[in-house]
Amino acid sequence: MRKMRKPLLVMVSLFLVLVTALAGCSKSGDGNTSNPGTTVKNEEKKENNENKEPPAENTDSKWVLGEKPLEFSAYAHYNNSDFPKYESTPIGKYLSEEKQVKINMIAAAGAHSQKLSAMMASDELPEMIWTDRNHPDMERLLKAGKLVAFDEYLDKYPNLKTWMGDDLNMLRAEDGKLYMFPNWYSANPFGNAGYVVNKKIYEELGKPKLETTDDLYDYLVKVKAKYGDSIIPFEPHRAQDMQGLGVLYTAFGEGALYTYLNSGLRAVPKDGKLTSVLTDPVFREAQKYIAKLYREKLISQDAFNQTEDQVLEKVMTGRVAVFAGSSPTTFAGEAQPELIKNDPNGGYFMIWPIHKPGLDKNKIYPGTYTSFGWNAAYITTAAKDPEAIFAFLDWYTSPEGMNVQFFGPEGKNWKGFDEEGKPNFPETYDPKEVAEIQTKNEPVMFVGNTSYIDPAKYKYMAKLPFEEQDWRTRYQQTITWPTQYNVTEFINLNPDPESEEGVIQTSVDEMFLEIYAKSVMAGSDEEVDQILDQGNKDLVGLGYEKLLEWRTAKWQDNLTKMNKK
Structure with a gap:
């Protein structure tokens, strides 16, 4: 799932998705920032790499962030998702003022297909494009010779290569070269798909059991009976992207995956073959359940045409009883502090994934992840200095880059690194400020290394009582990450759009x-x-x-x- 943007965004998840990572090494707790070009070993890969030294760095003509100005254009090729003005974000402001980086964001205002088509036709491409991995439009640009290969940069700027390892080879094009920089790459489970529940409404209805599809239906009926049209019983985010409705599908089959519905697959594996989704018994049962909810007005009636802003407004004002999606933590995490300002007992909480009665609840996976995350950054031949842009992206996933994106500039909320390469958190660490920084930076987290930032962020949270932990972090640790499924085997299933x-x-x-x-x-x-x-x-x-x-x-x-x- 994306769609996170992750993050984040990415997801993504996107996305105040507590998924990101890095690859740079650090000095051990001496209070000095590490060289952003050096690398830290991923603990999850120790078995394969424990005897390996970090890759030797080629210092000849190496581009170093901040030594000279860098300016380039960037475009988010996603419907209803435009990059904000870069300097309006904390990371953008910092890089502009401290590292001489200026990124000119190109907006499409909802007409993304037309916008990119026009840029392609006029040969006036943005220097960097951020979109789905293997997006058909990227395949067109590759075929036209308009994308820059990264191979000559991988050893010179080693974060991506070090943290991805051999898995990176699965992203290579048919010519054997690498043209994409994956976002939220990781060796560990991550993702934020699942169900968020309005705490105030739940308590007013007596805290009923919410475990099975029968429980959920009964609960939504009670919500409608008590609150009428003032509250939406089930908010599925954007149904045209299958978001929360896809999450509901997974409740009806052990191992049924949201990814089966996505454009890059549209199939269910059976006996070594990919078969039609529409003939799948689990899908059909789920659709009957969903249709029942829809015709009884237990689901948003505008689910197929609402915008991101409309969904956010409903979540922010607490007008939803249950909110499901590929990354509901992004909106709910933003709404949480606002809702509890006036009502400390309000806000949202997450529940273990809903399952059909009789199924094993531990074999239900509302979300998926891959080693490569959800989306990717591409550099086009329009780039005046493609190596500098790649070096920038690689720095973005370094220890320094990831920590600045998540905690702000070194000093107040983090200072130096411990012996494991994780940031040290001083007494001046401000959880509210950190949450605000992450929320504001999420839309411009082009690339991220999940394997690094997840344990780095949780290092601080682990010592706090559960109720005091960052809202997103505590549910990622206890609900979402344990219930996401690895679907790396299903990547790269999009054919050449001209074939x-x-x-x-x-x-x-x-x-x-x-x-x-x-x-x-x-x-x-x-x-x-x-x-x-x-x-x-x-x-x-x-x-x-x-x-x-x-x-x-x-x-x-x-x-x-x-x-x-």
Whole structure:
């Protein structure tokens, strides 16, 4: 899932997603900032790397952040997601004033496909593009020779190579070169998908059990009966992205994954093959449940056309009883301090993923993650100094870069590093300020190293009582990270957009979303089946089976590379 932006954003998760990481080394607790070019070993990779020395650095003509001005243009290729003015963010202000970095953000104002198409047609590309990994438009730019390969920079600026290791090779293009810098790359589970519950409403309704799909339905009915139209029982974020509705799907099958619904897969693995989502019994059962919620007005009736801002407003004002999505912690984490200002007993909490009665609750995964996170940064041939931009991105994921993004400039909230490379937190650490810094920086966390920042951030939180820990952090540690599933095996399943399979994918994606929306709005279980039956026939008519055959071969190739066959 993204969609985090993560983070974050990314997710992402995006995204005050407490997922990020780094790769730079540090001096051990002496209060001095480490050289951003050196590297720290990832504890999770000690088994493979414990006898290895950090890669030797090539200091010849090495670009060092802050030694001279750096200015470049950047574009976020996501619907309803424009980068803010860089200097308006804490990290942007710091880099502008202290490191001579100026990033000119290009906005599309909702017309992202048209904007990038126009830039491609006029050959006036942004110098950096941030979007989904293997986005079809990036494949077009690659084919046109408009993307910069990173291979010659990997040893010179070693954070990405060191922390990703051999997994990085799975991101290489067919020509064997690397053109993308992954965001939120990690060797550890991470992600924020799941269910957030309005605490005030929950307590007013007597704190009923919320574990199964039956429990959830009964609870949503009670919410509607008590609060009427003033409260939305179930807020699924953006249904056109399948967000919270995709999370509900996972409740109906052990191992059913949100990723199966995504454009990059649109399939369910069975007996070594990728098969149609629409014929999957688990998907059909979930759609009938979701359609029932929708027609009883227990789900936002504008779920398929609402904007991010509209969802945020509802969460911020506490007008939702249950909020689910790929990263509900981003909005809920922002709303939490505002809601408890006037009511200390208000705010939100997270619950263990909902499951269908009879299923093992520990085999339900509302979210997924990959070693490469959700999205990636690409450098185009329009870049005046592509090496400088790559060095900047690599610094962003260094210990210094990650800590400045999450805690602010060194001094007040962090100072130097301990023997494990984690930041030292002085008595001047201000949790409220740190939370604000992270929230404001989240939209511009282009790249992040999850393996580093997660344990770094939790180092401070671990010594606090649960109720005093950062809202996002405590639920990531106890709820979301333990319930996310690794789907690295399903990456790179998007065909060349100009190929026969690529053309099929575009048509399948458009029709799939139409079928999906119709099934959610169906008037009965029988109508759900009819819509999905006809929908599957229509997809097959577009070449869906040929696309699934192509993806099956690529998936099996991934398994071979990962030694999972």
